[in-house]
């Protein structure tokens with residue numbers, strides 16, 4: 001198999017998580033009696049452009065009908081993050097009612113709503129129909145399609161080009177990077193700005209965040225590799241910021257290569273230098289990843305088995321993609337974790353793919369009073385601990401599995 005960006009043969013494995021069902025394929029009780037499809041889950045690093053990427057596997061159209069991952073319930077932390085972003089962008093670039101904002105993977109309008117409030121024209125692009133419909137109810141114009149060259153050309157033909165083009169947590173989920181980035185170039189106004197957020201590969205490797213790996217997450221991106229990809233398509237990165245989201249993300253700012261009026265910030269060179277000095281351009285940097293992931297697995301299993309032997313209950317919180325990768329790679333089943341709590345009513349009453357642990361409502365925590373709550377979306381642990389603060393009434397404790405196993409009283 002070859003690199004999905006530069007086309008060189010891939011020979012270096014980053015990690016082999018062996019196999020897993022699609023992370024969002026929640027099961028009904030009836031489906032527990034049916035065979036379940038597992039796909040190989042393995043990452044490679046290209047020794048030429050250093051793009052970390054998923055192995056190719058046989059896709060089932062039924063299961064992978066949508067490439068963008070749908071975040072069903074936005075946390076309050078995330079909404080605040082979106083609102084702050086909108087205020088900052090308006091301050092910095094001066095958008096007003098004559099501007100056009102376009103967001104790819106706009107979901108239910110969680111972000112565009114804040115531009116809308118200020119009377120700034122917006123367009124959302126969101127292929128998941130249910131979510132797109134929610135956005136339209138809020139009055140946000142939303143196209144129910146995937147983004148690429150084809151859609152970009154059509155928008156241009158309709159006179160729609162972007163002053164600001166946004167994509168949060170979408171770049172990593174795009175199967176055809178070339179088609180997607182070429183589309184960005186087409187639909188961007190000559191003085192327009194692109195911002196994209198994605199989990200930073202350096203954080204993933206440094207902290208061994210292997211639970212960020214799942215089939216729908218095709219690319220694992222560093223700043224230097226994104227710069228290569230954007231340059232290849234006539235786009236230049238002119239600024240970059242570190243964000244605390246997803247255990248450590250980057251927000252990049254891009255413009256047309258020929259738009260020299262916008263100068264390149266010093267943080268661009270600083271970010272490249274930081275990645276170089278860490279060794280992101282050497283294969284050695286990636287070599288110990290599997291061993292470190294296995295250490296996290298053994299620590300979690302030791303803890304769970306110890307509690308099980310002592311007759312103490314450990315419940316999990318947050319039925320999201322990242323939790324499924326962790327539970328499946330560790331081989332955890334309901335003997336070690338009897339139930340997982342999620343606030344989404346669509347998931348309650350269903351079972352996690354692979355591990356078959358039942359998803360229940362928060363009422364079960366109060367009823368069964370588990371001694372420990374394992375927080376699967378550890379990246380928003382502060383918010384979850386505040387929400388479940390009442391478990392301290394029965395001396396309940398929180399457990400965070402990543403980046404290192406931690407018990408929080």
Ligand SMILES: [Zn+2]
Nearest residue numbers: 003006046049
């Ligand atoms: Zn490559």
